[in-house]
Amino acid sequence: MRKHHPANERVKRQYLMFLREAKRHSESTVDAVAKALSRFEEYTRYRDFKTFRYEQAIAFKKNLAQQKGQQSGERLSKATLHATLTQLKHFFQWLAWQPGYRSRVQYADAEYFNLSEKEVRVATARREKRAPTIEQIKHVIKTMPAVTDIERRNRALIALTILTGARDSAIASLKLKHIDLVASCIYQDAREVKTKFSKTFTTFFFPVGEVFRSILTDWITYLREDKLWGNDDPLFPATEVGVGPDSQFAVVGLKRTHWSTATPIRKIFREAFVNAGLPYYNPHSFRNTLTRFGQELCQSPEQFKAWSQNLAHENVLTTFLSYGEVPCQRQGEIMLALENAPDDREDGASVIAEAVFKKLRALNSEKWKEFEAS
Incomplete structure (x- = not known):
């Protein structure tokens, strides 16, 4: 055939x-x-x-x-x-x-x-995008073990993702030189980092909690001071597999190379959330988490514009339309709050009407005086 x-x-x-x-x-x-x-x-x-x-x-x-x-x-x-x-x-x-x-x-x-x-x-219907809360991510981090090199790497991986909102393909290609703990940022250089549309930009850490920053700092310190890795070494090295004591293939440590794909990162996320008793959220969902958090935290258009740029969005509408949808549950809470809110519209209208009446009376009084004077 x-x-x-x-x-x-x-x-x-x-x-x-x-x-x-x-x-x-x-x-x-x-x-x-x-x-x-x-x-x-x-x-x-x-x-x-x-x-x-x-x-x-x-x-x-x-x-x-x-x-x-x-x-x-x-x-x-x-x-x-x-x-x-x-x-x-x-x-x-x-x-x-x-x-x-x-x-x-x-x-x-x-x-x-x-x-x-x-x-x-x-x-083509737009559907609500699932995303974890900051509290859920903290719970996942706390339940993850941190004894072996692999376990410490996995915790730091999730910590960096919520701190920066970086995409999994970019995370897999980051080097130690791309992160600056003093300035609290990562430099996503498109010449070496696999960014979307090959854009080069700087992402500062989002204010999501000191626990994430502490985990990431400990991991970088361990790589630089204990393992003596340099600037061109991967921030999150691949897992090295070798022959174990029982002559079977097993994980033997970290390999001084990058992951070739982002698939292992998604696997780490899946295992971490499932082991914490939560549904699986992929790395990209953290960008939705950060957008919703920014909507609550930012108090001015300038602040949200900076928040949007930190997600590498050139247009703030991209953040609103693609990531900033209000979850269905929150939508219901807002509508219920509006329904139960005190109705001040009548009082406001009365104030406006009274102000207009006083203004007209003052104008009429002035015109009457002008008429008498003439």
């Missing part, structure tokens, strides 16, 4: 290169597009893309809606359907302009990959 089509492979490679080099998409985005194309080819039994017709788009869309996820065992979500079909739509629209395909593939046929407006609204 055919598992690929040579012509399709060539044009797919060309399109993926276009996304990577011309559109500057990330590898994860390119991989998602490749997966969507693979799903479509598997459904059409690897027919040549030159035979694409709108009927194939309609049939594939119906088939995809019936498929189940490998992990959940449930039907694919509307968000997955929307993402997959949109990627296929963009591909065939691009294909319709390529030499050898212009007369074979109709640009308008790609529109048949669209979901209904109702399904698109479901797929």
